[in-house]
Structures are given as structure tokens and as C-alpha cells.
């Protein structure tokens with residue numbers, strides 16, 4: 001018997017399965033979707049691979065053998081294996097990368113450096129072991145020996161796949177004695193054996209017969225005592241799995257279903273009907289902020305579970321913690337598995353295995369949770385479907401929405417896309433009846449209204465307040481609202497915004513040495529940091545060009561915004577939420593909990609405060625800089641600005657109290673801001689569609705972006721130009737190509753980036769040509785050129 005294996009070498013030559021002989025001992029149990037270690041290449045280094053098929057015969061002359069089988073059951077089931085094929089083709093990526101993307105990090109290949117003897121005489125130096133981990137040799141102080149042997153050509157270094165224990169276990173102790181036996185031993189124990197006596201006493205005082213070794217050690221019973229007790233057959237010691245439960249310490253009270261209003265009811269019934277009919281149609285649930293979309297999701301899922309099926313719900317990373325997750329936990333308890341990046345690797349793996357084993361029937365998670373190994377799915381929901389985070393921005397560049405729709409078809413179940421501000425793509429599909437539109441037009445809480453929105457023109461107000469971050473009007477409103485005991489949320493829009501250091505004498509701007517981008521000031525660590533490559537340096541006190549001391553920091557960070565607000569309203573209690581204050585695990589949750597407990601008057605933060613927050617005491621939302629994102633050279637700039645403003649406005653007035661929103665801007669007449677003021681998605685949609693049509697952008701055209709990067713600028717641009725000529729030749733008249741041009745940040749990490757964008761309606765040959773280009777360019781990759789293809793890129797700049 002022979003197995004076909006996709007090996008962990010992401011390259012064109014290796015994207016097809018390789019054939020390996022299956023050793024007798026594995027023949028019975030080996031299945032498709034299991035991971036194996038196989039020798040690969042001339043040096044036969046060991047790498048990981050996935051079994052994808054079997055053959056009875058093989059006419060290859062020299063055939064290698066599978067060395068090790070890592071799983072007792074497949075980690076990728078039949079569905080996910082065929083999804084990998086779809087993904088590979090639709091995202092122009094390697095099958096192995098697609099397969100790895102679907103699995104929790106703990107199951108991805110790990111490679112460690114090993115020392116391999118290349119000559120028999122070398123083995124004896126390292127205690128005769130055939131291969132030895134380099135780390136071990138280093139730790140043993142044998143590095144000089146290794147270096148000497150390598151110089152003589154007796155040993156070599158290789159990366160080999162390693163498989164580590166991924167399950168967490170705990171040492172448990174079980175009492176083997178009956179109570180009579182226990183009393184007898186206790187009576188007989190020697191006076192000098194104090195510890196053994198203590199152990200016997202402890203067990204006779206307790207009903208329980210199983211304890212963890214850790215519990216016993218806090219009782220003063222050491223592991224050597226346990227060893228003795230084991231030898232005497234008093235106890236047995238065994239390992240037991242410990243579940244790493246992300247909700248271990250959470251206090252969650254159960255909740256029950258609410259009575260739905262008329263619109264919610266219609267939406268729920270339509271979705272459930274499709275689920276009943278096993279109809280894989282796609283719904284667009286367009287509901288204003290606070291209209292009760294989540295309650296619809298919860299009730300649809302409850303119903304699907306009653307039918308014995310499972311459910312999946314995706315949310316943007318940031319809005320998952322903690323409110324959304326606890327809403328699901330409180331309704332479905334341990335049936336819910338949560339998968340997102342704030343979990344530890346172990347927690348993620350354990351949650352994943354609960355899904356895989358069928359113990360968790362509802363998955364709530366961020367983008368990659370779309371690959372959760374659920375069987376018999378009854379509904380798939382994507383909340384805030386317009387969010388850019390659903391598209392992965394490195395290879396494989398998949399969009400979770402496309403994967404969800406594929407899985408919906410596989411499982412014959414409906415897919416629900418929910419948003420207050422749908423992506424233009426999805427809304428256009430609903431308009432054409434490709435998706436079915438479901439509308440929620442009212443806030444769900446009785447009497448709750450959308451907030452009043454006021455736009456303040458920064459140009460008129462400028463200088464009046466003595467700060468260029470806050471207008472007088474906003475300061476007044478913050479002061480008024482907070483003095484009533486109500487709370488305010490302030491958004492500092494980070495998109496398109498940077499703070500930089502400028503010399504007032506010579507105009508010098510402090511830039512990153514590796515990238516064409518200015519460094520950003522971080523007060524907390526007292527450093528200037530590059531947000532692209534991570535470069536860090538100290539804050540200079542003079543100009544690097546002319547030595548002048550007259551340097552200034554431009555732009556507003558959240559720290560500066562906090563500081564200035566305190567200067568004007570010193571009594572305010574402010575919580576700041578940004579990358580710096582939420583870096584620690586659980587920090588995000590704690591900040592929100594404190595705000596929810598009214599321990600602060602103001603929550604000031606970046607984009608991460610815009611989504612999902614549901615605090616009824618928030619009556620004022622202020623947007624400090626509405627238009628920074630509008631100036632970006634990106635055709636989605638208006639859409640993003642409108643979505644952000646509508647989302648953040650939706651945080652105000654969610655309870656009985658009327659909310660208000662104040663938007664500070666230099667562009668009060670820009671349509672994205674005017675429609676956000678009206679909170680009118682439909683009008684925005686019509687206007688933006690008109691503009692997209694004129695300019696020939698999605699959703700009227702499909703787009704593909706090609707990027708080339710190289711250390712040498714001329715090689716990057718030359719490659720891009722060659723690609724441009726080839727593409728141009730193969731396209732029809734209805735397609736256009738923008739570029740080639742340097743990217744707006746042309747150099748990152750010392751690599752130069754060039755790009756082009758193809759806009760087209762229908763090009764039958766395009767796919768083939770793109771694959772050819774990728775394949776040919778693979779040869780070039782040896783010379784340091786990287787080409788990537790991005791279908792439907794989310795930004796082009």
C-alpha cells in the first residue's frame with residue numbers, strides 16, 4: 001500500500017501529492033487527513049505532511065517510507081480536504097498553506113535543529129545517539145565539540161519535524177485502600193514515617209478518593225511520599241487531561257430568549273425556514289445599530305440546535321471579547337466553543353478538539369473559526385460582515401465570507417450576513433436577489449431611538465478652545481453629560497493617521513531606516529516605533545539633520561488626547577483603550593468591565609471601541625477626527641469612513657436615555673460624513689454606487705491585485721512591468737489595468753513594492769494566465785523576487 005502525501009514545502013514543484021510506502025504497522029489505521037512525518041529531498045530530512053489519498057501500486061523505482069503517523073484520527077475531515085482545493089484555486093496559494101491555515105497553531109508543523117552524523121565515527125561522540133537536538137548539545141556545553149566535528153565533515157545540521165505533546169495533563173492520585181485497610185495501615189505505620197502517616201490521615205479525613213498531586217502537595221504531601229505510597233500499593237498515580245477552558249473564571253448567568261418584535265420575528269422565521277428546507281441560500285440581515293440582530297442570531301441558533309444540528313457564528317476579533325462571547329455562553333452554556341486570537345494556544349487547541357469531538361455544537365469565533373471542524377451545520381452567521389478583518393491579509397488571502405458560503409453549500413444550510421452598514425458587494429448582491437434581504441429598521445429596546453448627530457466644523461472652531469484636538473462644543477458636551485452621571489465614548493480615528501516628529505528649522509521628519517514611513521511616538525515606552533517593521537529607537541532631543549533643538553511632535557495619539565482632555569476637564573475619570581493599554585491578556589475585558597461598572601466617565605480609544613459595545617449609560621459619542629481616513633488613496637475610503645462613523649454613533653443611546661453624537665471634521669460637506677450624520681445607509685449606498693460605477697470599481701467590476709517586491713527597486717519595477725505587458729496582451733477590451741506603480745508606502749523592511757490592479761467583468765483566460773505567471777515567477781524567487789496575487793483586495797494604495 002502507498003499513501004499520497006501533501007508535504008510541508010510551500011512551492012509549485014511540491015503542490016502535488018508525493019507517494020510514500022506505508023509500513024506494515026501503519027497500514028490498518030492510516031486515513032486521509034492524518035499528519036505524518038516523511039523523509040524529503042536529497043538529504044532525506046524529515047518533514048510533516050498530510051495524507052490525501054491511497055494507491056495499491058506504485059511504479060516509481062525508489063520509494064521512501066512514512067516514518068511516523070502523528071494522529072490517531074484525521075485532523076482534516078473529507079469536507080475540509082476538499083475545501084483546501086477550493087481555497088488553493090481561488091486564492092492562488094499552495095495547498096499546504098491552506099491546510100495549515102485550517103488547523104489550530106498547535107497542530108502546525110514545528111521544526112527543530114538536529115545534529116546528524118554524516119560519518120559513522122561521529123556517533124560515538126554524542127553518546128551514540130543517531131540524531132541529537134542542537135539545543136540539547138548547546139545546553140550540555142558541547143558546542144565546541146560540534147563545531148570541530150562539523151569542520152571535519154563528520155556531522156551536519158538539519159531541520160527536522162518534531163511532534164510535541166499538545167494535551168495538558170495533570171498527575172492524579174487515586175486511593176486503592178478500602179476504609180478498613182486504611183485504618184489498618186494507619187495503625188501500623190511507623191512513628192518515624194511522619195509523611196506517610198500524614199498521607200493516610202489525609203485520605204481517612206476525606207470522602208473523595210482521587211486528588212491531584214498538586215492538591216496533595218499543598219497538604220504537605222511530597223512526591224517522594226507519593227512514590228513510596230505507590231510502591232506499597234496504597235495509591236495509584238495516573239495522568240489525566242486538564243481542559244484549558246477560556247471561561248474557567250468567568251461568572252456567567254444564564255439568560256433566556258426575548259420576545260421578538262415583528263421585524264425580528266420575520267427575519268428569524270425566514271432563516272429557519274431555509275434551514276428546515278436544507279436550502280443553502282444567503283441572507284443579508286441589514287439592521288440598524290441596536291436593532292436586535294444578535295437576538296435573532298441567538299434564537300436561530302437555539303432552534304437549529306433543537307433540530308440536532310450545529311451552528312457557527314463569526315464576529316470581528318475585537319467585538320468578540322467579552323460581551324458577545326458571554327451573551328452566547330449565557331444562552332448555550334458549555335455547548336459553545338470560542339475561538340479567537342486572545343486565547344492561549346492551548347486553550348484554542350482544547351476548544352477546537354471539543355468541536356472536533358462533537359462536544360461543542362456552537363462555534364463563536366473570529367475569522368479562522370470559519371474552518372472549525374463542525375459536522376452537520378444548520379446555520380452559518382457572519383456578524384458585521386462588512387469588516388475588513390474577515391479577509392486575511394497574508395497568504396492564503398481568503399475571505400471568510402467566501403469560505404462560509406462554500407461550507408453552506410456543502411452542508412445545505414443557510415448563511416446569514418449581518419450588518420448595520422453592509423459592504424457594497426453584499427448589498428448589491430441583495431439588490432440583485434442573489435442574497436435575500438432582511439431588514440430591521442427600529443431599535444429593539446422599547447423606546448430607544450437612534451442618536452442625534454451633530455457635525456462640528458473644525459475650521460471654524462479652530463483655536464477657540466485652546467487645543468487642536470477638541471472643539472469648544474465637544475468639551476461643553478462632555479462636561480455636561482458626565483456631570484449628570486452619564487458616560488461618553490470618544491473615538492480617535494487611527495486610519496490614515498500618523499503622528500510624527502518634525503524639525504521646525506529644517507523640516508526633517510524622523511523616518512524608519514527600513515521603510516518609507518515616519519516613526520510614531522509611543523509615550524509609554526518612551527520610544528519612536530515603526531508600525532510596519534517594528535523598528536524602535538529612543539526619542540531624540542535634537543534634529544538628526546541640523547542638530548536644532550526646535551523639534552515638534554505632530555499628530556494626536558490617544559495619550560496626547562487623554563492628556564489634553566484632562567487639562568480642560570481635570571475632574572474627569574478617563575479610561576484609555578488602544579494597542580498600548582490592551583496588550584496584556586484580558587486587559588481589554590478589564591477596561592470594559594470597569595467602564596460598565598461606571599468607574600470612569602469617559603472611554604477614549606481607537607477603532608477598537610467602535611464595535612459591539614452595549615452600555616445603556618453611554619449618551620454621548622464624540623469622534624475627534626472623522627476625516628483622516630478620507631484622504632487615503634483608496635477607493636474604499638468613503639465606505640470605511642461611513643461604516644466607522646455609523647458603528648461608533650450606534651454606541652450612543654442604546655437604553656432609554658436619548659443619545660447624541662458629535663463628529664469633529666475638516667470636511668463637513670463630504671457625502672460620507674453627511675450620510676453618517678443622517679445615519680442613512682440606503683442613501684449612502686446609492687451615492688457610492690453611482691461613484692463606483694463611474695470610476696469602474698467593485699461591485700461593478702472584479703479586481704485582482706498583483707504585487708512584486710525585491711530588495712532592489714529596479715528589479716521590482718522591471719518584474720512588474722513584464723507582468724503588466726503579459727496581462728495586457730491576454731485581456732479583452734472591457735478590462736483595464738491600473739499601474740504598474742509603486743505602492744504608496746514603497747519600501748517596507750528594505751523591500752521595494754510595486755503593484756498593479758486589474759479591473760474586469762469577465763475574462764475567461766485571466767485565471768490561467770495568472771497561474772502561469774505565478775509559476776514562472778517561482779523560478780525568480782530564488783533571486784529574491786516575491787510575487788503575490790490578491791483577488792478582490794480590500795485596499796489598493
Ligand code: ADP
Nearest residue numbers: 258259260261289290291292293294295444445
Ligand atoms: P444589534 O446586534 O443589532 O446591535 P443587539 O442584539 O445587541 O442589537 O440588541 C440591542 C439591545 O436590544 C440589546 O440590549 C438587546 O438585549 C435588546 N433587545 C434585542 N432584542 C430585543 C427584544 N425583542 N426585546 C427587547 N429588547 C431587545
Ligand code: ZN
Nearest residue numbers: 503506543546
Ligand atoms: Zn533640523
Ligand code: ZN
Nearest residue numbers: 512515530533
Ligand atoms: Zn520600518
